[in-house]
Amino acid sequence: MLFDHPDLAYASKVFDFTPDLAYVPDCELMKGGSGYSLTRKVELPDYERIMPDYSLYGCEYAIGRFTRGCPNRCPWCIVPKMDGNEVRHVADLNDFWSGQKVVRLLDDNIMADPDEFIRDCEQLSKAGVHVIWEALDIRLVTDNTARALASVKQDKCIHFAWDSHSQDDAVPRGIETLARAGIKPYRLMFYVLVGFNTDRDYDLYRIYTIRDLGANPFVMPFDKTDRYQKNLARWCNNKIIFKSTSDFKDYRP
Numbered sequence: 001m002l003f004d005h006p007d008l009a010y011a012s013k014v015f016d017f018t019p020d021l022a023y024v025p026d027c028e029l030m031k032g033g034s035g036y037s038l039t040r041k042v043e044l045p046d047y048e049r050i051m052p053d054y055s056l057y058g059c060e061y062a063i064g065r066f067t068r069g070c071p072n073r074c075p076w077c078i079v080p081k082m083d084g085n086e087v088r089h090v091a092d093l094n095d096f097w098s099g100q101k102v103v104r105l106l107d108d109n110i111m112a113d114p115d116e117f118i119r120d121c122e123q124l125s126k127a128g129v130h131v132i133w134e135a136l137d138i139r140l141v142t143d144n145t146a147r148a149l150a151s152v153k154q155d156k157c158i159h160f161a162w163d164s165h166s167q168d169d170a171v172p173r174g175i176e177t178l179a180r181a182g183i184k185p186y187r188l189m190f191y192v193l194v195g196f197n198t199d200r201d202y203d204l205y206r207i208y209t210i211r212d213l214g215a216n217p218f219v220m221p222f223d224k225t226d227r228y229q230k231n232l233a234r235w236c237n238n239k240i241i242f243k244s245t246s247d248f249k250d251y252r253p
């Protein structure tokens with residue numbers, strides 16, 4: 001067979017606690033991804049533009065990214081270390097989409113370049129695909145980016161995050177701007193990071209405010225072994241419990 005003895009194999013993993021593959025071919029091995037290193041790069045020009053072999057994964061949606069990089073430096077996040085602080089265009093839709101109904105995007109912070117975001121939304125809208133976004137940045141929602149987002153079919157809720165005080169004003173303003181563009185608040189989900197550098201009052205303030213604005217909060221515990229964080233996530237993220245027990249202090253885990 002042609003590929004009995006490869007010259008080079010690539011291995012990657014996202015988490016450092018994931019065990020390595022038990023079998024690797026007997027050849028040169030290049031390991032990468034955040035599970036191995038935050039700085040090692042694939043030594044292939046334009047590798048983002050290589051069409052994935054979707055048959056390998058039994059994956060019904062297309063997966064890829066238009067951009068890499070994020071101008072922010074959130075202290076809990078590895079993106080700036082891995083992908084840098086400058087948002088740069090790395091691929092177009094046709095590089096990673098081969099006709100699937102749904103496209104899952106992995107961009108770090110695509111709205112940080114509004115012109116790029118608007119262009120990418122045009123490609124997605126023209127293709128008629130349903131999109132699953134990585135969390136978008138509510139601080140960067142303007143009338144223009146909101147209109148572009150509204151022109152794209154959404155596969156599920158559109159995700160944003162409210163992790164720190166730097167987003168306090170942006171959340172109500174962003175929800176209002178999106179509503180003006182035709183995206184109703186109930187279609188939005190906000191990740192709420194808890195247990196990193198916030199106190200319990202502020203955790204609940206964010207959850208209740210998002211709910212009162214008609215959107216959906218989703219708690220992201222920084223430490224999943226911490227009892228308070230675990231209970232808060234169980235209460236908030238289970239929609240049946242969250243609706244029937246409106247106050248966290250009434251929740252009995």
Ligand code: SF4
Nearest residue numbers: 070072073074077079
């Ligand atoms: S905005 Fe998002 S991608 Fe950028 S540094 Fe913060 S958490 Fe990471």
